Amino acid sequence: MATKKAVFVHSARLDELSYPPQCPFNTSRAGRLRKIVHSMGLLSGPDKIEVAPEPAPRAVLEKFHSARYLDALQKAARGTGGLELLYMGIGTGDCPTFPDMYDYPVLACGATLTAADLILRGQADVAFNPSGGFHHAGPELAAGFCYINDMAIACQVLAEAGKRVLYLDIDVHYGDGVANAFYDRKDVMTISFHESGRTLFPGTGFEDEIGEGDGKGYCVNVPLPVGTYDEAYKKAFDAIAPSLIAAFDPDVIVFEFGADALAGDPLAHLRLTNNTCADIIASLLTFHKPILMTGGGGYNVENTVRAWALGWSVLCGADGPDSHANIGLGGVMLESTDWSGGLRDRQLPPSPQQRRNVLPEIEAVIKAIKTNIFPLHGL
Ligand SMILES: [Zn+2]
Numbered sequence: 001m002a003t004k005k006a007v008f009v010h011s012a013r014l015d016e017l018s019y020p021p022q023c024p025f026n027t028s029r030a031g032r033l034r035k036i037v038h039s040m041g042l043l044s045g046p047d048k049i050e051v052a053p054e055p056a057p058r059a060v061l062e063k064f065h066s067a068r069y070l071d072a073l074q075k076a077a078r079g080t081g082g083l084e085l086l087y088m089g090i091g092t093g094d095c096p097t098f099p100d101m102y103d104y105p106v107l108a109c110g111a112t113l114t115a116a117d118l119i120l121r122g123q124a125d126v127a128f129n130p131s132g133g134f135h136h137a138g139p140e141l142a143a144g145f146c147y148i149n150d151m152a153i154a155c156q157v158l159a160e161a162g163k164r165v166l167y168l169d170i171d172v173h174y175g176d177g178v179a180n181a182f183y184d185r186k187d188v189m190t191i192s193f194h195e196s197g198r199t200l201f202p203g204t205g206f207e208d209e210i211g212e213g214d215g216k217g218y219c220v221n222v223p224l225p226v227g228t229y230d231e232a233y234k235k236a237f238d239a240i241a242p243s244l245i246a247a248f249d250p251d252v253i254v255f256e257f258g259a260d261a262l263a264g265d266p267l268a269h270l271r272l273t274n275n276t277c278a279d280i281i282a283s284l285l286t287f288h289k290p291i292l293m294t295g296g297g298g299y300n301v302e303n304t305v306r307a308w309a310l311g312w313s314v315l316c317g318a319d320g321p322d323s324h325a326n327i328g329l330g331g332v333m334l335e336s337t338d339w340s341g342g343l344r345d346r347q348l349p350p351s352p353q354q355r356r357n358v359l360p361e362i363e364a365v366i367k368a369i370k371t372n373i374f375p376l377h378g379l
């Protein structure tokens with residue numbers, strides 16, 4: 001039952017560009033996802049279209065990044081540039097230099113901007129750029145596999161168009177680049193659910209980082225302990241996100257759907273199944289606002305692709321009881337036999353020990369946010 005104009009942003013050009021093979025960030029995920037959702041019939045029909053992106057224009061990149069940083073990225077991609085690159089985080093373990101290091105992020109950013117533009121023009125109710133989500137990059141800093149911060153730029157473009165922007169980030173890493181960009185503003189509210197900075201990069205994003213000046217109360221951080229499982233995550237999400245989103249009353253929702261909070265991710269330590277991600281998207285849809293969804297992290301490639309396929313099917317309204325997501329994918333080319341039950345992960349119940357480790361920390365974070373942030377929004 002598709003009722004929304006849904007746009008999937010991808011092109012063959014994105015498939016041609018890549019990170020170095022030894023880098024955990026795998027750009028082939030978007031193309032693999034595209035193949036799956038296409039074979040499921042989720043890219044066609046009256047309400048679903050696929051759109052190819054153009055590279056982000058330099059002037060738009062400069063809404064967030066400095067000119068000298070963009071020049072440095074271009075130089076590094078050509079194999080030139082000196083010590084100044086390292087001061088900008090370029091050429092480090094997490095942000096190596098490689099030939100596509102300018103062209104890929106600029107095109108991926110263009111894809112996020114294409115989604116934003118279609119939403120602004122009323123040509124999309126929901127849009128998904130699986131090649132987006134580079135939430136760590138700073139104005140003059142490459143960090144955490146991120147060179148161009150498409151999320152901060154898209155939020156800025158939407159805000160400049162007069163929109164109130166709700167940015168929700170469920171990547172397992174704190175969306176620091178986006179939160180910092182709007183830390184003193186109240187027209188863009190950022191909410192990030194992530195593994196605590198005590199155990200994971202970038203080491204920040206604690207519950208007492210709540211914004212400053214006009215932006216006080218508009219930066220919401222929900223750090224989660226190692227081993228956080230579906231039920232505990234949902235408890236935190238349901239206690240915090242829906243009421244804050246309703247109070248903020250956004251015109252548009254920007255959703256960073258990194259899939260590295262799923263159990264089995266090699267770089268992080270949470271234990272979610274993709275059912276929680278699907279529930280979150282369903283919850284966002286109840287606000288009846290345009291949603292710009294992107295990819296992000298996700299270093300177990302197969303789990304990530306399956307989660308994004310499920311996410312897209314929920315986002316575009318194709319996750320009904322008789323859909324491919326819930327029953328076997330008969331006739332569809334499967335990534336592996338594990339997919340024969342459909343896109344949804346099997347339940348992953350926590351052990352009693354896991355509950356004892358996780359719940360008290362989650363309850364303390366919920367309490368802190370309800371005490372420090374809710375009253376600023378009349379809650
Ligand atoms: Zn991540």
